Amino acid sequence: xxxxxxxVEATYDLPKLxxxxxxxxxxxxxxxVRWLFPEFAANHLNGETGIIENLTVVILxxxxxxxxxxxxxxxxxxxxxxxxxxxxxxxxxxYFAGEEASWGQHWFGWETPESMKxxxxxxxxxxxxxxxxxxxxPRLLVELSANRGGGVAVVAASQRHFF
Numbered sequence: 001x002x003x004x005x006x007x008v009e010a011t012y013d014l015p016k017l018x019x020x021x022x023x024x025x026x027x028x029x030x031x032x033v034r035w036l037f038p039e040f041a042a043n044h045l046n047g048e049t050g051i052i053e054n055l056t057v058v059i060l061x062x063x064x065x066x067x068x069x070x071x072x073x074x075x076x077x078x079x080x081x082x083x084x085x086x087x088x089x090x091x092x093x094x095y096f097a098g099e100e101a102s103w104g105q106h107w108f109g110w111e112t113p114e115s116m117k118x119x120x121x122x123x124x125x126x127x128x129x130x131x132x133x134x135x136x137x138p139r140l141l142v143e144l145s146a147n148r149g150g151g152v153a154v155v156a157a158s159q160r161h162f163f
Contacts, residue, residue, distance in 0.1 A: 048106045048124075060097035063146070064090050089145040095138050102126045 030052070034041040045051050067090030074083040101107065105125040112125050121129040128135035 048102065053100060057097045057101050060093045060100070063093045064097065067093060085145070088141075092138055092141050092145060099126045099128045099135075099138075 030045065033045065047053065067086045070077070071083055071086040071090060074080075077083055077086075102124045103126060105112070110125070112120065112123050116125060117123045119130050120126065128138075
């Protein structure tokens, strides 16, 4: 039992700089760029093809892949129900990334179908501008899954060997 607990700690121990230093660094960097270079920030940080919008998609891609990897290795999960949790998390991240990129519309430049344009607040090929049920609720699901699910996995893994 002690062996399993030690291996879990070693597996999930991220350097403090990564989880404690990087987020504030990026916050200060973005605020600094907005303050020092407001025109650059308006043209390149914001908007549908801006750095922040595209980085959101880039950050979600590894989450989608990791959720898929974990779910595909379900025999290693400490509890059977966790497979469903990781599948849901992966699908939610896929939805979030697809919606953030308007399913590629801004990258590939297709026109929004007229029927969708009428329903969409911004006239885009996505669902999150049509209803809060397709925007805030899925986003909340991703946030809760990442925050709570990650903690549940670590606690459950400490109870028996995981990976």
